[in-house]
Amino acid sequence: MAQVSIGDSEFDRETAVVPREPGVYDVTLSPGWTVMRVVNGGYLLAVVGRALGDALPHPDPIAVSAHYLSPSVPGPAVIRTETVRSGRTLSTGQASVFQPAEDGGEVERIRVLASYGDLDALPDDTRTTAKPPAIPPRERCLDAAEGPVPPGDFSLMDRLDLRMDPDTVGWAVGEPSGRGSMRAWFDLADGRAADPLSLLLTVDALPPAAFDLGLTGWTPTVELTAHVRCRPAPGPLRVALATRNLAGGFLEEDAEVWDSADRLVAQSRQLARAPRG
């Protein structure tokens, strides 16, 4: 795999934010990170995360809560941030992404509350009972890019090097397991290493866990909160998604991201609308 460095990759170029005035950033949402022409929610969260990392006194996202208001489309957007609180070890900020509306005004796409800190300044104590997901070795997993190509736009998949656990891809051939799981090895396609910002993409970049329930329609996120727990070590990530409760037309989806050093580097939970399929 070609290796590119952090800062000089398509992820970095296409999540770049340009300061317009203090706390306000211009960005062009790329058509390369879409599914069905809608901008992926994880990519959008990474863009917002980059703006907040510039605006706030601490560099790293620690807890990021996003409420998705309307589908984002490729093209220009503006991010308006507010510093809510600046503390010694954590600062809290808010951000919204706006895009031009048909009536000449603006429409808000996502609103985010986030607490930022400095991952490198945290103590080394770890007491983890969580276990890494049981994913077969990478070479025995299925390259998502080599599967059957469904109709429609899956540009996002060209940006990723996803190797899917064979146990969680039955849905692609009409045989979902019914367990509501999705597991994969995750890399960016150009080999760019993971960092706290790219983890915001990683938690929402796999096919939805609902697919493994046999529900393969559109699964829009209502709310997603991600916790970044430590800076990922170099090497591929393992991602495990699970949903345990579909009810009332909504389902939750939990994501865990593990690094090559067997550390739980990010957790997320989202509430999404259940597909009708």
Next chain:
Amino acid sequence: MAQVSIGDSEFDRETAVVPREPGVYDVTLSPGWTVMRVVNGGYLLAVVGRALGDALPHPDPIAVSAHYLSPSVPGPAVIRTETVRSGRTLSTGQASVFQPAEDGGEVERIRVLASYGDLDALPDDTRTTAKPPAIPPRERCLDAAEGPVPPGDFSLMDRLDLRMDPDTVGWAVGEPSGRGSMRAWFDLADGRAADPLSLLLTVDALPPAAFDLGLTGWTPTVELTAHVRCRPAPGPLRVALATRNLAGGFLEEDAEVWDSADRLVAQSRQLARAPRG
């Protein structure tokens, strides 16, 4: 147990909000819902939830994300809300709680983003693989109010009728299980039935799961997101807390709340600072 009705209970009286102007509410945070003189985060979330339920076009909290900024104290506070988006099935709002500061200004205690809907209008479809927690029958659990009284203020415990699973109270006698679990039957002390608003209290009202790791100090919440999944049936609730990853001075805590009809009525996850004890 004395039975009081929803609307005429200490929970309802002490979470009451008084409209000052559209979207702005006055409230008196009660000294009855504190631990170590700090207002409980779940009670505070219920107060904010009541204000948002009045301000937004939909009545019920569905997804509520809170970032805790500074400890709230008993006394007057003002809640300022903003309607972010009004949709057909969901509306999204924002709210902040402010209290008077020593310098004569205001200090922000908590900022919340929330999506509201109408739980009674949701479809009945349910596909749940989650199982209710294995808690012994209520009569074989331990009345939290009858345990050894630790020094300090635990007023919150007088508001609740908590029956703790004996397997998760070893910490009280210096013998934590080390699993990071906490389970209990939950009622309000005056018998007021559960509703979507009181679930916002329920998810953050038990002793922290960290106690079961032997860490019994202060565990302040950084961020908490709650999902209310359906209106709880009458009868006692079962609450299960778990933490799986303590690292870098933080830990996550997941809560599940189950009703008497064996439905998962609420889920929450918080990121908290790990106690030093």
